[in-house]
Amino acid sequence: MAGMKQRAIDIYNWFEQRLGLGTVAIQAAEHQVPSSTSSWWYVFGSAATVILVLQVVTGILLALVYAPTAGHAWSSLEFLDHNVRLGWYLRAMHGWGSDFMVAIVLLHLAQVFLFGAYKFPRELTWIIGVFLLLLTLGMAFTGQVLRFDQDAYWGLGIGASILSRVPFVGGALVDLMLGGPIIAGPTLSRFFALHVFVIPGILLALVGLHLWMVLRLGINEWPMPGRLVNKKTYVQQYHQLTEKTGIAFVPDAAWKDAVFAAAILLAIMACAFWFGPFGPTGQPDPTIIQTAPKPDFAFLWIYAVLAYLPPGLETPVLFIAPVLIIGSMLLLPLLSGEGEKHWSRRPVAVLMVALIAVTLGAFTRLATYAPWSPVMNAWTSDAIPVADLKDRAPLEREGAIVLQNMQCRNCHSIGGAGGMRGPALDSVASRMTEDQIIRQVLQGGGNMPAYGNALNPAETTALVHFLLTLRGGNLSPAIDASRTMVLTSEPSPSSAPHNAPTSGAP
Amino acid sequence: MNPSEPLSAGDQSTLTKPAAHPASAGHSRRVFLFKLSLLLNGAVGMILAVPIVGYLLGPALNKRTRDDSWINLGSVSGFAEGETRLVNFRNPVTTPWDGQTGDIPCWVRRIAGNNFQVFAINCAHLGCPVRWFAQSKLFLCPCHGGAYYEDGSRASGPPERGLFEYAHKISSGSLMICAGKMPTLAAGNCARPGNQPLTQIEASSEPGVNSWPA
Numbered sequence: 001m002a003g004m005k006q007r008a009i010d011i012y013n014w015f016e017q018r019l020g021l022g023t024v025a026i027q028a029a030e031h032q033v034p035s036s037t038s039s040w041w042y043v044f045g046s047a048a049t050v051i052l053v054l055q056v057v058t059g060i061l062l063a064l065v066y067a068p069t070a071g072h073a074w075s076s077l078e079f080l081d082h083n084v085r086l087g088w089y090l091r092a093m094h095g096w097g098s099d100f101m102v103a104i105v106l107l108h109l110a111q112v113f114l115f116g117a118y119k120f121p122r123e124l125t126w127i128i129g130v131f132l133l134l135l136t137l138g139m140a141f142t143g144q145v146l147r148f149d150q151d152a153y154w155g156l157g158i159g160a161s162i163l164s165r166v167p168f169v170g171g172a173l174v175d176l177m178l179g180g181p182i183i184a185g186p187t188l189s190r191f192f193a194l195h196v197f198v199i200p201g202i203l204l205a206l207v208g209l210h211l212w213m214v215l216r217l218g219i220n221e222w223p224m225p226g227r228l229v230n231k232k233t234y235v236q237q238y239h240q241l242t243e244k245t246g247i248a249f250v251p252d253a254a255w256k257d258a259v260f261a262a263a264i265l266l267a268i269m270a271c272a273f274w275f276g277p278f279g280p281t282g283q284p285d286p287t288i289i290q291t292a293p294k295p296d297f298a299f300l301w302i303y304a305v306l307a308y309l310p311p312g313l314e315t316p317v318l319f320i321a322p323v324l325i326i327g328s329m330l331l332l333p334l335l336s337g338e339g340e341k342h343w344s345r346r347p348v349a350v351l352m353v354a355l356i357a358v359t360l361g362a363f364t365r366l367a368t369y370a371p372w373s374p375v376m377n378a379w380t381s382d383a384i385p386v387a388d389l390k391d392r393a394p395l396e397r398e399g400a401i402v403l404q405n406m407q408c409r410n411c412h413s414i415g416g417a418g419g420m421r422g423p424a425l426d427s428v429a430s431r432m433t434e435d436q437i438i439r440q441v442l443q444g445g446g447n448m449p450a451y452g453n454a455l456n457p458a459e460t461t462a463l464v465h466f467l468l469t470l471r472g473g474n475l476s477p478a479i480d481a482s483r484t485m486v487l488t489s490e491p492s493p494s495s496a497p498h499n500a501p502t503s504g505a506p
Numbered sequence: 507m508n509p510s511e512p513l514s515a516g517d518q519s520t521l522t523k524p525a526a527h528p529a530s531a532g533h534s535r536r537v538f539l540f541k542l543s544l545l546l547n548g549a550v551g552m553i554l555a556v557p558i559v560g561y562l563l564g565p566a567l568n569k570r571t572r573d574d575s576w577i578n579l580g581s582v583s584g585f586a587e588g589e590t591r592l593v594n595f596r597n598p599v600t601t602p603w604d605g606q607t608g609d610i611p612c613w614v615r616r617i618a619g620n621n622f623q624v625f626a627i628n629c630a631h632l633g634c635p636v637r638w639f640a641q642s643k644l645f646l647c648p649c650h651g652g653a654y655y656e657d658g659s660r661a662s663g664p665p666e667r668g669l670f671e672y673a674h675k676i677s678s679g680s681l682m683i684c685a686g687k688m689p690t691l692a693a694g695n696c697a698r699p700g701n702q703p704l705t706q707i708e709a710s711s712e713p714g715v716n717s718w719p720a
Contacts, residue, residue: 072603148635154635157628157632158649161632164690171692171693172689173566174568181599182571182603182686183607184601185603185604185607283606285609290637291637293648303649307664314550353714376648406642407644410639444662449653453643459661479663
């Protein structure tokens with residue numbers, strides 16, 4: 001036994017003499033860190049790295065089967081899901097790993113921001129971190145494209161449409177992105193190259209740099225209120241703190257990282273097992289237009305923002321907002337490299353994180369049911385509630401048929417079923433008078449198309465009569481107050497000239 | 507790294523020996539040669555960059571006119587007057603591995619006689635596929651709710667302009683359209699002389715002009 005051990009040591013020494021890496025690695029692992037950093041708040045960075053490794057491994061395994069051509073990518077995914085043993089599970093892990101990766105990277109970002117870790121001397125670590133976030137999102141987007149289904153196809157169309165709005169070079173950028181005149185084989189090939197070679201290469205290199213700087217500059221100490229960062233004294237203070245309270249990173253602090261990483265890996269495996277792989281949705285055939293494309297989870301908020309921006313603001317916001325957001329993130333450590341680190345003395349920072357989190361969360365939540373999207377089949381699939389048809393005159397029922405046939409339900413709900421693009425019609429007659437409804441139907445306006453060309457007078461009359469019965473149970477119908485004024489003022493001819501300017505308006 | 511190890515210590519000493527005489531006559535010559543080699547590599551790198559950059563920018567440098575060509579959508583009699591229907595065509599520029607992505611749909615509206623309009627499938631907002639509803643005479647987009655009237659003009663929603671239209675002509679009884687490139691705000695179309703981009707924007711947020719004959 002002792003001989004075996006000696007033999008193992010000899011082999012190690014043979015390699016170590018030639019490589020010289022073991023000593024360096026052990027020194028790096030055992031480097032002293034302030035004991036306050038052995039915290040469950042400091043585990044996100046290492047977890048992101050572990051997920052990155054998982055993504056690389058599962059990605060390579062998927063590449064063993066995946067066919068990166070527009071004609072076969074989709075069917076190779078179906079083949080992976082159904083014909084390759086555990087192919088579905090590898091796809092699921094890669095997909096869920098991607099979602100977890102984005103989430104953990106965002107958590108890491110928020111933690112580092114709230115702990116003031118971007119301040120001197122770790123400014124560059126933060127700046128590289130911002131690029132790592134962008135690259136992570138780039139991986140998520142290009143990965144979604146490689147799942148070459150309907151969502152991917154039309155998602156590329158959305159990307160091309162956004163690029164086409166860039167002034168002057170928009171057309172050239174679209175050509176570069178698509179690799180040809182349309183979304184087709186060359187498009188998928190270049191996204192494959194981006195997802196598999198270009199972005200991971202840069203990502204791994206920058207992760208190496210990021211880690212190197214963490215080792216070189218030391219992990220950010222646990223901030224204390226009132227302990228300000230000063231460029232002249234910080235490094236010395238940090239070294240004193242490390243000498244006084246230092247513990248070896250491995251094993252004294254790293255066990256928490258290891259436990260958290262294991263928990264995250266288990267969570268990814270569990271999600272993959274229970275919820276399975278993402279898609280692929282329908283095949284990437286543009287002639288199948290019965291589809292409502294949606295981006296993946298990480299980009300749902302952008303989908304919502306694009307729906308809510310006023311048309312005139314969209315192009316400027318699309319190109320100015322990212323520059324401002326990314327620019328301010330990159331400049332943050334350079335402009336605010338000193339001073340207070342503790343969150344309790346940085347209320348604006350805390351409020352910003354809360355506001356951004358709530359905003360992203362709200363937009364993501366909205367995008368899961370997309371109230372701005374018409375429900376394209378509501379007009380044939382959602383019936384008018386029986387209560388709205390009971391004891392109605394034939395003309396009113398005819399109006400209900402017009403309402404269904406004219407696809408009104410695609411945007412307007414009745415009885416909770418139908419689109420949410422326009423207001424629900426359950427109590428429309430308690431809000432609008434007959435005249436107002438007629439005007440709205442025929443002329444449209446306020447985000448509703450005009451139906452004057454689509455409806456004949458008989459249909460309009462029937463439709464309006466049906467709409468006038470929709471009073472949300474039994475609310476009183478809307479009345480035109482000015483009209484009663486006109487009617488009551490009519491008997492007195494002497495007052496008519498005085499009233500004319502005000503009552504004549506409607 | 508570890509000076510106690512004989513191998514690395516030996517390496518260290520042999521490597522540092524020449525540097526011990528930096529002022530020697532050969533030094534300045536070697537520094538000069540090194541700088542010259544950097545210059546040489548810079549020049550080679552620049553020459554090397556030409557084909558690489560040219561290859562990368564290739565898709566953007568292609569002549570636009572090469573992408574568009576006239577495509578036969580079938581006999582005029584195949585389209586009922588006053589109706590709008592979906593027609594698929596094979597894109598004129600494809601690769602053998604494009605699969606289904608090379609099939610492009612478009613909406614053909616035959617107003618009357620030889621009077622046609624051919625609309626792109628892509629919403630003018632962000633390129634999602636618009637669907638025609640014959641009853642309400644509207645094109646609706648499933649993504650963000652863009653709506654267009656039967657003549658392709660903007661009805662409501664986020665699009666800033668009407669649907670993209672393909673240039674078309676009737677040639678010996680067949681409907682031909684000029685297509686080949688994904689329609690976007692920046693894409694030229696052979697209908698527009700001089701590859702004029704389609705960037706003009708309907709500023710009005712009101713329904714399109716010919717939507718409602720008041």
